Amino acid sequence: MYLENRYSVERLELVDVIGNTDVIFDMQDIHQCFLLMDDLINGSHNCKKIAEVFPEKLEIVEDESINEVLDGIAEICKKFLEGKIKSVSFINERKSYYIKFVKFYNYQQNDADI
Numbered sequence: 001m002y003l004e005n006r007y008s009v010e011r012l013e014l015v016d017v018i019g020n021t022d023v024i025f026d027m028q029d030i031h032q033c034f035l036l037m038d039d040l041i042n043g044s045h046n047c048k049k050i051a052e053v054f055p056e057k058l059e060i061v062e063d064e065s066i067n068e069v070l071d072g073i074a075e076i077c078k079k080f081l082e083g084k085i086k087s088v089s090f091i092n093e094r095k096s097y098y099i100k101f102v103k104f105y106n107y108q109q110n111d112a113d114i
Helices: 009-017 027-041 047-060 064-069 073-081 087-105 109-113
Strands: none
Touching (some): 027 087, 047 073, 047 087
């Protein structure tokens, strides 16, 4: 049938995901947020860069669930950039968000390599 009408199977599969609530279109942006948090928590971090970039990445993501998980993290970044908290506090305050993030999106230890 698909060949008779010259429809591409891949195109039909893509069209089928539109409106499907089980598909997360923002996954690449969500994964970039994970990588930033993972770098910070696991030691290969630049606190200032992460504090500047992370809120911007969060704004791009349209998945409402991430806002529930990471609610308040942009404020922590702002405080750090304003000099109200030190690097150690910045990292420590983000750890609880990191744990919630990993649990919510079901990330595994090796997902940083994706």
